Amino acid sequence: MNVVVITILTLAILGTVAALVLFFVAQKFKVFEDPRIDLVEEALPAANCGGCGFPGCRAFAEALVKSDDISALNCPVGGADTMNAVAGILGKEVGTAAPLIAVVRCYGTCDNRPKTNHYDGAGSCAVAASLYGGDTGCSYGCLGEGDCVEACKFDAMYMDPKTGLPVIKDNCIACGACVEACPKDIIELRKVGPKGRRIFVSCINKDKGGVAKKSCEVACIGCGKCVKVCPFDAITMENNLAYIDYEKCKLCRKCVPVCPTHAIHEINFPPPKEKTEAKDEAIVEGKAADKPVAEKAVTDAPVGTRLVVAKPAANATIADKPMAKNTDSEETISEETNISKPADAELADRVKKDITASSDDKNKED
Numbered sequence: 106m107n108v109v110v111i112t113i114l115t116l117a118i119l120g121t122v123a124a125l126v127l128f129f130v131a132q133k134f135k136v137f138e139d140p141r142i143d144l145v146e147e148a149l150p151a152a153n154c155g156g157c158g159f160p161g162c163r164a165f166a167e168a169l170v171k172s173d174d175i176s177a178l179n180c181p182v183g184g185a186d187t188m189n190a191v192a193g194i195l196g197k198e199v200g201t202a203a204p205l206i207a208v209v210r211c212y213g214t215c216d217n218r219p220k221t222n223h224y225d226g227a228g229s230c231a232v233a234a235s236l237y238g239g240d241t242g243c244s245y246g247c248l249g250e251g252d253c254v255e256a257c258k259f260d261a262m263y264m265d266p267k268t269g270l271p272v273i274k275d276n277c278i279a280c281g282a283c284v285e286a287c288p289k290d291i292i293e294l295r296k297v298g299p300k301g302r303r304i305f306v307s308c309i310n311k312d313k314g315g316v317a318k319k320s321c322e323v324a325c326i327g328c329g330k331c332v333k334v335c336p337f338d339a340i341t342m343e344n345n346l347a348y349i350d351y352e353k354c355k356l357c358r359k360c361v362p363v364c365p366t367h368a369i370h371e372i373n374f375p376p377p378k379e380k381t382e383a384k385d386e387a388i389v390e391g392k393a394a395d396k397p398v399a400e401k402a403v404t405d406a407p408v409g410t411r412l413v414v415a416k417p418a419a420n421a422t423i424a425d426k427p428m429a430k431n432t433d434s435e436e437t438i439s440e441e442t443n444i445s446k447p448a449d450a451e452l453a454d455r456v457k458k459d460i461t462a463s464s465d466d467k468n469k470e471d
Contacts (some may be wrong), residue, residue, distance in 0.1 A: 141194060142166050148190045149180060154258055156181040156280030169195065176200030181279045204297045205279035207262075211291040212307040212370065213246040214268040218321040224248075234288035242320030245310045247271070247291055256286035275301070296351045301373040304349060304356060306331075308368045311344040318366065325368040331360035 145166040152162065157180050159165040169175050169191055179202045180187050188199040218241045224233055230252040238244030249269040254262045261277040264270070271283075271292075284292045291309055306325055310317045314326030327345035339353035340360060349360070349369070361369050 150182045152182045154280035205294045211247045213321045252286045253283035256282040307370045330363040334359045
């Protein structure tokens, strides 16, 4: 009995001593953690998507607390509301970042990019990319296995069975998971743009024009026409491939119609206005109606006759041909001079009488 009691007491004493030692060691080597980190983490959406550039919301919260300037940091999931809440907790100012969205820079559908072989392997873009260039003539395009869709945690993507390409929904928060998952780097984050409008080159093929066009009907052939028409220097040509800088692009759309392969895509723009024949005819008729109808005047006056014309009416016009002047600085008319007849018949008769009288006076003086 005494042995049992002694054993229990011994273990109790050892446990107490060990607990005290651990307590003092923990206090001695305790790492201080800013309590604001917990507050900031609670304000974040807890998506742990990595779109902010950090492995999780906890790491992002630590970076926000430790950084003196957080204007360059942004949570794509929470957006401006979340960042303003974080700024209120930390007493710092946040920057205004333009919202981004993912775009697929490949339009090599089944019709535009015919298959040259059949892939019968693991349903993964990463595996297929490590084995060969793809099942079409374009080694730069989408492989269509859907790794990007699986990486998206917000159900913002799906694979279109008709085209075999991923489609981005409007609820994309630009976390960048699809960008990292794509082994071909055909997905890019770009500005959403005003009213969701954006323009980009939907191709990353760097082959020369003939080779690229042969493998895909809508490939960029590097002709450079888009570069020439862009008034803002937003388009550059490198390695036979055009690229539109969304920071410089003003969405003027001048590059879209000049692309011979339709490789430049415009999203959420209204359809271009087409002029109908009826509208053109109406414009022509309207212009014709605005012009006054002038009648031809009959002029029997001989060459060199002095012209004395009464003040014309409002609707009276002088012919297009100018009148010549003689040496006496008197206004004369030549054989080819035409006078538009006034609309008023009485005024026309008066003009003819004045011309006749002037001719008689001239003959008497001679």
